[in-house]
Amino acid sequence: MKKIAIVGYAQNKILASAGALNEVELIMPVVHKIFNSLGISQNEIDFTCSGSCDYLQGAAFAFVEGLSAIQTNPPIKESHVEMDAAWALYESMLKIQMGDADTALIYGFGKSSPGDLDSIISLQMDPYYISPLWPDRISLAALQAQVLLSNNIINEDEIMQAVIESRNNGLNNLNALIQTSITEDEYQKDLVLSSPLRVLDCPPISDGASAMIIASEDKAFNFSSNPIWIKGIDHRIETSNLGARNLSSSPSIKSAMKSLDIENTTFDIAEIHTQFSHEYPFLRKLLNLENVPINLSGGPLVGNVMMAAGLDAIGKVYEQLSTNSYKRGLAHATSGPCLQHNMLVSLEKNS
């Protein structure tokens, strides 16, 4: 199978509210940023794929408006997933592997500020039996947190440390929405939203956009002297029936690890799409990342652009491998309530 590398990644500074900025005004700056950094234009891109969600915009066809940010004359080969843009990356890789493209532009964007994310996420559940109860995203996450705590898979101190560490790491991330550290005392005094989760355990409402460019082995060095190779990518989904899921483990992550043959791989660095603090110690153990620096960007707790945050995890590992001495990194993206759908991407330098 063709080798594929990431050759560029760009992210807008994450905002608490992008105000009246529309899709085009969110996407165009980040796409221009990545093009300018590589000195290329849309003409060098064989396939374009985006990830977004109409429900965040509150109107059908958010991605159609967004396409106006891209040069489409002459018409382009383009597609869209109603998912996090990490899955747009997956689709783009298939196009390269089948020989239909050598380069791909991927972008993801989301504005959570105009709507009520708690109500919106409720609509991801069974529409007949569960959504009418309006389970909000924080209560659903808290359910899993409680299961993990009562099964002694994680403890409350680990949850708190995840928040503190994330905030400290975020201080070094110029694009982070939250750039303040917190103390244990501040954490303990924080309001509990849905036991055991406090406000500080939840990701901030975020607006933004990100973009990535990948290329086949034949073309990668045209863009970068230091491409970062995608060694493996896999994703799996679990049942939507929470009562039928074992929330204390993650069969989807385990089978993805197995299929990528990374159960015994030692990674130098990882970025995991942990939107809620309790997911951090849980996945750190599950992914065998106990002694590995994780979420040096601060992760979703310091900025969580819906439909881009998964792509950001991959992009942040790319950035770390590109600029530091790390050789091998793991990225994780997720979708759905309680880590229902998970993607793992292993990245490597100089292979």
Add this chain to the structure above:
Amino acid sequence: MIPAAVIGVGQTNYKSKRRDVSIAGLVREAIDKALLASDVEWDAIGAVILGKAPDMFEGVMMPELYLADAIGAVGKPVLRVHTAGSVGGSTAIIAASHVCSGKFDTVLTVTFEKQSESNATWALSPRYPYSPHINAGAGGYFAPFIREYIRRHNPPENIGWKVAVKDRINALKNPLAHLQIPGIDEKMVSDSPMLWEPLRYLESCPSSDGACAMVIANKNLSNSRNAAWIKGMAVRSEGTLSAGRDEVNPQGGIDCAKDIYNQAGITNPRNEIDCAEIYVPFSWYEPMWLENLGFTDIGEGWKLTNEGLTELEGDLPINMSGGVLSSNPIGASGMIRFGEAALQVMGLAEDHQVKNAKVAMGHAYGGAAQFFSMWIVSSTKD
């Protein structure tokens, strides 16, 4: 590219309200039929590719999450495609990409719409902040493009009526089709109420519930099977407001068609393609797309329709199943075109089968006539 073929197609019947099934039940009905038709067990399915039009059509956000069990995706990769009206076609192409990339041997793909759960015209007419509200729906959006086609080429008034009649006569030969209108004729169409000048009620697609599924496999699994081999597939997109765009004869459609003809080694589509299922949600789009797809010269498309060449027994049968004009579960409508093209070359189209169909085209478009997906399927591998 690794060769891939459709080895089974499954469709629900199409109706305005499938109140007998949930969304999950509707989707599973098509899947069960596709698995049965392809004689493939669940274990063989490596990935599931789900497509549908906007989530607001049912009110379920990112429905692959809720449908994970119904579509048999648990423990597997699942991808959710949304490319506006072309989505059914794009989804088929992305499913085939899973196989053609060499990553999977066999995949399941399914598309659906359960329009009765919501109101499509409402969902298609969003009130965007900071911009004027166009409460148009699809018909109101496309009617000006059609008026411009008529202005440019001055065809007789009844071309649209002819398409409407022809597709509904074909639908009478397809028991799954939503609209079954015995005795339909041009007078019935021209007497129906005007909706969006020049489109009358019977020149417009219905709102349907329904789902369509396909199993796509590579050569390892399908050598000895009756299969529809994918000879060419492509997508093209252009921005809604792209400068210089011709909405009547979009460049994206022209380029996309050329791309699949090149892949399939087709130099004269009119002679080399035996039949086509093309996306005609409003009657006049038949002649417009015949030109856009290169079946005839610009301004000549209406003549093919007028001469009856696009009828089931004609020289170039178009929309043998009854087309989008007879059944329109929006998210599935594109895949129905792709699946019906496959059924034709597999010789499984029953009463609406074109005799000796060996090469067929599936076509879908979406957005403001700006997203295109197309494929060519053949009864033979080589």
